[in-house]
């Protein structure tokens with residue numbers, strides 16, 4: 380049995396801790412805030428409740444596997460329900476399309492009807508190109524420890540490609556709207572598609588194949604369930620405690636230095652931005668964080684447009700409206716994420732895009748990117764893509780320091796609920812059984 384110290388109790392830290400405790404280790408989690416979950420959680424105001432971070436996830440198997448491998452199956456704790464349609468896209472030319480998932484003919488019909496005949500086949504043809512890439516990535520990078528020295532030829536070639544998402548979309552489509560469909564998720568996640576490798580487009584394929592899923596009442600419930608799981612697994616939680624650095628002796632991690640003293644450990648898992656820990660900062664000096672969007676939580680009452688759970692309003696700024704918050708009777712709780720040139724107020728920008736809720740506004744909470752980074756001690760969006768080299772410049776699961784592993788959005792395989800979940804599984808696999 381090893382004494383494991385996990386730094387940070389976001390999804391990455393909690394998932395790693397629960398898995399490692401189940402493997403028989405003695406685990407302590409150190410979290411600077413009083414509550415656990417990081418970006419995964421709720422904000423409540425005047426009877427309204429919004430998810431502060433994720434509103435949905437793809438690859439539901441990742442969450443199911445986490446619960447199964449850390450104790451009882453997920454369905455005994457909480458429900459994961461499919462979200463259909465995936466989202467609605469509204470374009471600057473006034474056209475709109477609601478994308479369903481899991482049904483090719485429905486997808487084809489929706490695109491043909493919304494964007495014009497033939498667009499469905501063009502989009503499906505683009506997605507189909509990712510089927511093989513997905514298998515390569517899944518087997519050699521997402522579900523198994525990735526090491527540049529050990530990957531097979533095909534995966535190595537894919538990961539080393541100079542082709543960018545921007546260029547792939549330009550080549551694949553003449554229609555600007557299809558190009559926007561291919562690149563907008565990267566933009567929403569804080570990246571410039573010109574700096575993102577083309578294989579990241581696999582996320583559109585994954586959404587189509589595995590769908591979008593959420594938890595009734597909000598994804599923040601997942602943090603509550605994981606907090607309970609840590610308690611059951613007798614994981615010690617030191618909340619309200621900031622880790623200042625990893626203690627390294629003779630090239631090996633032997634503990635963490637906190638504001639309250641040193642905690643000895645045989646194994647350390649860093650599930651925070653490694654740029655903030657001096658022992659790791661030098662190893663990731665070429666990386667930059669992907670900054671969160673402007674976030675605006677709205678409590679609405681009265682005549683409110685009926686929108687699907689997510690609507691992307693294309694253009695600059697790019698606005699994403701999420702409608703799944705909890706509101707008092709007769710109200711609606713929306714969250715708006717904004718990217719790009721947001722020179723005007725978010726609600727005014729929405730009205731200009733014909734989503735006018737100015738007369739229905741009852742409560743509003745604005746959170747700037749800086750405020751979010753300060754709240755969580757780093758960006759939950761992980762590392763900014765600055766070209767293909769970013770893959771080797773960010774932390775892998777294992778680090779150059781013996782006994783020190785990395786999980787969370789800043790480590791391989793990256794940000795977002797499914798990838799952070801997969802990263803925690805890779806940490807558990809690396810550390811192994813007690």
Ligand SMILES: Cc1cc2nc3c(=O)[nH]c(=O)nc-3n(C[C@H](O)[C@H](O)[C@H](O)COP(=O)(O)OP(=O)(O)OC[C@H]3O[C@@H](n4cnc5c(N)ncnc54)[C@H](O)[C@@H]3O)c2cc1C
Pocket residue numbers: 386387388389390391392409410411412415416417418419431432433434435436437620621622623650651652655671672674716751754755756757758759760761786787788789794795796797799
């Ligand atoms: C607005 C928003 C919307 C999002 N929407 C989605 C979505 O719909 N779907 C999706 O899949 N993903 C989404 N994401 C991304 C997803 O939330 C993150 O990738 C994921 O939750 C990151 O988890 P994490 O554990 O890496 O980091 P975090 O959630 O950032 O947690 C890090 C934790 O570490 C703590 N910490 C930091 N420094 C220290 C220290 N020195 N000592 C001790 N503790 C420390 C922090 O307080 C925090 O609790 C969204 C994110 C945001 C912000």
